Amino acid sequence: MAEIKNHKDKSQSVVLLIDCPDRKGLVASVTEFIFKNNGNIITLDQHIDAQKKVFFMRVEWDLEKFSIPREKIGEYLQALVAEKFKMKWRMYFSDETPRMAIFVSKLPHCLFDVLSRFQSGEWNVEVPVIISNHTDMEPVSKSFGIDYHVFQINKDNKKKQEIEQIKLLKKYDIDFIVLARYMQILTEDFVSNYENRIINIHHSFLPAFPGAKPYHSAYERGVKIIGATSHYVTAELDAGPIIEQDVVRVSHKDDVENMVRRGRDLEKVVLSRAITYHLEHKILIHENRTLVFH
Amino acid sequence: MAEIKNHKDKSQSVVLLIDCPDRKGLVASVTEFIFKNNGNIITLDQHIDAQKKVFFMRVEWDLEKFSIPREKIGEYLQALVAEKFKMKWRMYFSDETPRMAIFVSKLPHCLFDVLSRFQSGEWNVEVPVIISNHTDMEPVSKSFGIDYHVFQINKDNKKKQEIEQIKLLKKYDIDFIVLARYMQILTEDFVSNYENRIINIHHSFLPAFPGAKPYHSAYERGVKIIGATSHYVTAELDAGPIIEQDVVRVSHKDDVENMVRRGRDLEKVVLSRAITYHLEHKILIHENRTLVFH
Amino acid sequence: MAEIKNHKDKSQSVVLLIDCPDRKGLVASVTEFIFKNNGNIITLDQHIDAQKKVFFMRVEWDLEKFSIPREKIGEYLQALVAEKFKMKWRMYFSDETPRMAIFVSKLPHCLFDVLSRFQSGEWNVEVPVIISNHTDMEPVSKSFGIDYHVFQINKDNKKKQEIEQIKLLKKYDIDFIVLARYMQILTEDFVSNYENRIINIHHSFLPAFPGAKPYHSAYERGVKIIGATSHYVTAELDAGPIIEQDVVRVSHKDDVENMVRRGRDLEKVVLSRAITYHLEHKILIHENRTLVFH
């Protein structure tokens, strides 16, 4: 079957993400840099925030005949283009596989969905470890052959346990974290270790119904549509940059239990889309808002 | 063309809306009442709120061979069924045409949409009067042959002007009011005259972004979906029972101006759906939530 | 966690599905039957197809204090109500757990989604066996503790293999079959054994793009939205009664491979919704169309 993308087949390419103050000649300078060095552009997206006068760009090019050696690209780019325009930039090579940790509590639906995509080869990612505050999901973890670590959390030990978690994440060389319905609020200290690298799924259409029990609140308010929101975690609860949202229609026939059930399907798909965009380096962040070049 | 519904062709029917404490035998009693008197049920919807133990029902039946004279139906229903079950009920005959007033400020999109549906015969409704705090929409009003009255509002004269408005509404024998982007907050006094009979369109996905400038707030928060909400007006701003909501996807490409533009299409369709449900007597209200039997 | 529905906790109830020629007194007679025997209606939906003059009803009631013994309900219903109105009816008791077989080929996404819902207790169902024409999904099957049988199919042995499959399905006492992206067309003989009890997921918005390679066809036609369709299998390919459909927006950026990827998420959710409706006995079929009382 050819329907599953095989990530290994792709010839090697690089993704460059840029933001800087808007000026004339930005696209010309970057594309000139790529063209002169014999790179072939695969995709290019750019956006100008006219109000804030900021320029954003995502460009991916083929490295097959690129004349600058891979390890020198950043250096040359900085000297020849980025410095002049005060660019902030990041670069990702297609043959580097990001390492993702999953945090989960007791609910299996997001975890299953993420793991089944991982196992099917849908994503270019490694998942070396799952972390939980409960033992419930250990059998699932085992059936996918992934290490599972339990850190019981209470208000007295939270800080200490988080320090241990970070040690473990470092040991596993983790690039980014997915909270697959992890029922603990991370401290600012923890978050600062993985800035813009922790993806959460919140079970409401933010900014409506932040915090606990959003389906109960949605029911009480009598909304006709419920949603789910995936966002990067910041120090402020459910207030980080939104990556993806989706919604589903409900009616008076849907009691809270039914909203929970229907919401699960949203949560799964919204979280997985956010992970996809993150893995494909399609997300830029500016002043607590994301640009997603999908 | 047969594509436009002709409301006059329908044989006469009646819609009965009921809510009461849940008990055994409710559906049986109501349908027995209709059947024994030779009524033919056209549609029947019922819902039990299991948590609140409340029963809701909407039933429409054909009056052609109904054995109780039209003007006695309420009396018989009360004596034979409603009293026993402590039912609250309302009844609407299909040949009675509701009279709607439209309030508008300066934005034409919802007004145009409502008036074009009215003129096309899409709804069983009369629109004898449009009320505004500005003169801008007067030519539109005239081109549809509808009276237009301007009430300039400031914080000193609001109460007085509302009293005049209500006089005018009484004079026109208005059944319900549609706020088609009317940029004034109605006082509690005004609202109390038309309880559950004033339909507003708010340009956000409530409860997110109540109040002024929701598109600006949506842009600042970086949401990926924007919405519109139609609701009955209560004393508390943008907090009344929600009738209908819908959403549309946005991205970083959508600045505030573009959100406003895309939101207009939502506002039109969400408001018109709410009016349709209201005109078809499909809405029941309980504890600030609606049941819409569509 | 209270978020997962526990099917065992529900007090015992029964679902009755009815269709018959439309006549006066149908709802009254059925609800009277339930009420007089001390049943408490939990949900009631009915629909009249005005054009075809057919009446449909789904009613669920609590059996706790019902005065007719469970094994006699059908007999009494037939004698007291159904016969008079020429009703076709089916009855399902809440404590009977349906037994589902899954057919799959090589694609894992629908299989994983169905199994994870099964394992999470989201559905009241048993899954004793998975049948495939390939060995690929055997490890997945094993990790969920479900028997896996391979029947290699070619055009010469198809009829014979289907006979063996049916024997196996009988042995496992299977009530209904889910084709979770099973890449074989079932013969009319096979289908006739499980009429209206085989649920397929087709990866297009039917009736657009039936048959093989719908994503390729969608790409070539340049559609702006792709879909998935779940339907009961009939002798005619992709032409059975539609249970559920959903769609997702695509653009010129989506090549066939990307449509396949985005379509997978649709297929999962559309198939699972159809299974849910089937398990909750919410589907009535009439002249190749379904009524879904959700």
Next chain:
Amino acid sequence: MAEIKNHKDKSQSVVLLIDCPDRKGLVASVTEFIFKNNGNIITLDQHIDAQKKVFFMRVEWDLEKFSIPREKIGEYLQALVAEKFKMKWRMYFSDETPRMAIFVSKLPHCLFDVLSRFQSGEWNVEVPVIISNHTDMEPVSKSFGIDYHVFQINKDNKKKQEIEQIKLLKKYDIDFIVLARYMQILTEDFVSNYENRIINIHHSFLPAFPGAKPYHSAYERGVKIIGATSHYVTAELDAGPIIEQDVVRVSHKDDVENMVRRGRDLEKVVLSRAITYHLEHKILIHENRTLVFH
């Protein structure tokens, strides 16, 4: 009110649309051309169809300080960039207002929607004439102050009438045509005069249900979602390049009449979105497919 876009306020800009065989250096060459001549890029979108090896680009830049005189831009572009890359290109200046003709039969909903957007200043467009095969919409036309011409069409006079229509369109200097539910099939000859400049709205989710009575077909097939499709008209009925589609959920409760009613709201919004994309020069066409850079 600042909510309605005022097209006159924008400083002058130009949109360039390009397609050509894919090669290295395309973006660099175009952006260099703009940058060297002191143009400021406002938006840039590009797309490479990897399978067909075709490059597409839409770039808009500010002309305020652009060093090439407006009337020479095309000539310079051709000589300096386009020729080398075998580019096909079109250019649109922001201060040129396109002239649109509307064709309509008897149904008012799309016509009203288009005219109300026109009158509100939502679009940068002139609408000098409405053409119909019936007199029904003449009062609407008059109330918006637009000329209305009736051409009665039957199978004998069609060719002759179309010739007269084209004369009239030339007289009004029409750039493109909108078929706002015009119930006549245009001949190949007519279409060839306005290739890729006639926008139709079809009341189904194409390619499902082309031709007449799609809502009836949708009802008979029992689909759970209905749609509308806007496309450029080609010689083959309902087979031209799709510009925009949208859908709405239906159920067994929706008879044909109700589908027609709900479909109207789709048709309006889908047609108007297509017109918007056309007016903003966001559409490229290649091998019967559109790229819409929205």
